[in-house]
Amino acid sequence: MSAVVVTPAERDAFTARAHARAVRRVMRSVGQVMLVIGGVFWAIFLFVTVGVPLVVRQVGGVMGGGAMTGAEYAAPWFALSLGLIAVAALVVPHLAAGGTRRSLFTGALVAALAAGVAYGVAYALLLLVERALFGALGWEWEQLGSGLDAGGAWLVVTAAGEAIVVVVYALVGVAAQASYRTYGVWRGTALLLPGLALLVLVDHATRHGAFADAFGALGLGGDGAPAALGLLQALVVLALAAGWAWWQLRTLRLRPTR
Template structure:
């Protein structure tokens, strides 16, 4: 059976695509630009501090980037809240669909995660180069030998996974407050925090992993699957909120 598209169908499809692209651009650009600034500052510090220590005749046992990714993901989480809060009401009020807001947020979260992952690796490589140039031994943030491409790829993918979930949960938090107000919105933080802890445990990085690492038993491929599952649940949690997005009158 042949489907005939009317002018209205074409118009609606084009409007949805425009809405989707606006969401992706608004959330991704803000997250990436500010995130790039965050990593640029940390990378600069990772260069300057060892040089100062070396000039004083001392040596560092660890670089300053240990734990920097912990801060970066919370940075992305906050940006997810702020950026979606600034566009969601206008998006829907202007005729944009909740579906395009959801799909755009998913793509934006993944793109932001990918950029953070690459910047994380670049920062580590710069820090290692500084340590090597000073004749020091650079210690990786985890107990592995960072000598091959596979390890660096794992660092980038791990950060992509974690940051993507953080952004999605941040979006869910923003919409939760919009839909339910302060008290219920605050209670809805709890499932989101569980997702954040779960993805850090699955990725083997972060403060939650530091606390719950004894639970991380089994092969790495198993936990990679768990991480992907947590990502899917985070997307579903975000969709649950966005599908019920309500426009509240201003007071």
């Protein structure tokens, strides 16, 4: 029986196909969690955004701002929790089936980017719905919460800022899950600090969320800075978050259960 000779080119092609399949499976698994459950999240906020003003109008009240402020604060933390959950459910079967840590990272990154874009667009559209409803009710609408001062381009900047923040939070969730898997409770908890720093930085860059409010209360909000500069800073933080997630997944090892 003659031996089958596999050339380096054939081996590389097979490896590339296997890697691409693994990436697609991770993208599909993580993306479904973040997009499907995220769809429920935004559907709830659509109901609240429309329902609360109608109830207030029914009882003779007037609102100056709507419920979408809550989405600004809640959506990134929701994405972080989904990043934790998705990787927790996927990591063992992925590695047991021969998947690599690189394909796990690549698939999770692409899924986080897709979720970020979807969440940013949903946030912007619901702001438009809220503003239109306030106009139909004869109320003045004001965008509450934090955000970059972008003038007439406020909608695009708001959507972009929301998208970047969501991606960073989701990647920090992925990294946190990996660090807990590798290092256990105590060291895994200590490794939350770099991730928390990334959350603070992206909130500060986009003037978005609770950490941005904390900076503003301390007089460190950076109000008046160009929106383009804030988005550029946020993209730098996103790159750092991707690097942090890659580092945690690259060193990932499964600890034996007790």
